[in-house]
Amino acid sequence: MHGASSWSFGEREAQRITEILRGLLRESGARSALLVDRTGQLVAQTGEAPTFDATAFASLTAADFSANDQLARMLGEQEFGALFHQGERESMYLADVARRVILVVLFDNRTTLGLVKLRVRGTVGALAEVFTSMFTSGAEPPRMADGFVGEAEDEIDRLFGE
Amino acid sequence: MSMINYASREINCKLVYYGPGLGGKTTNLEYVYQKVAPASRGKMISLATETERTLFFDFLPVDLGTIRGFKTRFHLYTVPGQVYYNASRKLILKGVDGVVFVADSQLERMEANVEAMQNLYDNLAEHGYDLTRLPFVVQYNKRDLPNAAPLAELQQTLNPGWPVLEAARQRQTPDPLHPGELLVWQADGQWFERAPYYEAVALTGEGVFDTLKAVSKVVLKALG
Ligand SMILES: Nc1nc2c(ncn2[C@@H]2O[C@H](COP(=O)(O)OP(=O)(O)O)[C@@H](O)[C@H]2O)c(=O)[nH]1
Numbered sequence A: 001m002h003g004a005s006s007w008s009f010g011e012r013e014a015q016r017i018t019e020i021l022r023g024l025l026r027e028s029g030a031r032s033a034l035l036v037d038r039t040g041q042l043v044a045q046t047g048e049a050p051t052f053d054a055t056a057f058a059s060l061t062a063a064d065f066s067a068n069d070q071l072a073r074m075l076g077e078q079e080f081g082a083l084f085h086q087g088e089r090e091s092m093y094l095a096d097v098a099r100r101v102i103l104v105v106l107f108d109n110r111t112t113l114g115l116v117k118l119r120v121r122g123t124v125g126a127l128a129e130v131f132t133s134m135f136t137s138g139a140e141p142p143r144m145a146d147g148f149v150g151e152a153e154d155e156i157d158r159l160f161g162e
Numbered sequence B: 001m002s003m004i005n006y007a008s009r010e011i012n013c014k015l016v017y018y019g020p021g022l023g024g025k026t027t028n029l030e031y032v033y034q035k036v037a038p039a040s041r042g043k044m045i046s047l048a049t050e051t052e053r054t055l056f057f058d059f060l061p062v063d064l065g066t067i068r069g070f071k072t073r074f075h076l077y078t079v080p081g082q083v084y085y086n087a088s089r090k091l092i093l094k095g096v097d098g099v100v101f102v103a104d105s106q107l108e109r110m111e112a113n114v115e116a117m118q119n120l121y122d123n124l125a126e127h128g129y130d131l132t133r134l135p136f137v138v139q140y141n142k143r144d145l146p147n148a149a150p151l152a153e154l155q156q157t158l159n160p161g162w163p164v165l166e167a168a169r170q171r172q173t174p175d176p177l178h179p180g181e182l183l184v185w186q187a188d189g190q191w192f193e194r195a196p197y198y199e200a201v202a203l204t205g206e207g208v209f210d211t212l213k214a215v216s217k218v219v220l221k222a223l224g
């Protein structure tokens, strides 16, 4: 049992993730790809910049996936590895990555669900490799620079000062 | 679980408001939403039923700005209080960095408070977290009501203290907010610690920011 923990990733992982997501968009014809962690935080975004509130979107995505996890269990499934939400013009396809993060692909009728699905499969494998090594190598908890806490406290007092 | 992204230089921390149904969790977030400068907060999302009770969660991102080069954000969540929404409550605790327990001070809600506290402990344990080791503060809300229980009784029932085993923490610590009271103390050869507590009237905002400040500071200290 432990208290709060944190995870982090650096320049190298971020670059690798962007590379993988760009490849996916190129090969699938999708508009945009986002990575959201299971706690609802936006991890990465590639492609057309979203016109919606990405922070809220990330939080709802995690909730959506978690709720569906519960539904899967009720059916006797471990999980639904992927979810598809179909709109008239815009659709989204969500896939689990190593049970750590969720890949969200946004696409319209310039491509097809079949192609997106196909390309996502390879992408998930590549991303899983990155995230799995990140979570196993990151034994040392990240620490912020000296002075961070003091400055953050001042900022909290200012913002929440009424 | 705070996420530190060194590439985009962002830190996100998750704070969860927990407690019995109708205790005032959503009201806390609504007050924060109203009072924080619009540039410093995102949209408030409420997944609520038609009768306005929280169904899944409320969500409010608050931006502390850039600190030592890192864009620092708090994600505030509330959970639904009703017993039958336990699955949602458990999901929202995933990756939590800090917890505010919003207790309803009304005497007739004492049992609901106790149940919610136990439920918080159990749900955290299922994720492998230990409440006594997380940044944690207790808020006694609805202090304006005539049927509010005395503080001493609320403390005794909801925040009586847990044993402190690590030698490094076994040091008498006064409660800076309540003169004459202790946060860490020794009794009968054993050491105990209790969570800091705040009185609040969330409806008017009294105590709302004090509570939020307290928990967010402990969360950030854990990163330093
Ligand atoms: N008198 C009083 N009423 C409050 C206070 N805080 C919240 N309420 C009311 O209590 C009810 C439930 O509050 P809500 O925030 O929805 O509770 P939640 O279920 O914990 O999210 C609402 O009618 C609020 O207006 C308070 O400090 N004093």
Ligand SMILES: [Mg+2]
Pocket: B025, B026, B027, B053, B054, B078, B079, B080, B081
């Ligand atoms: Mg609520």
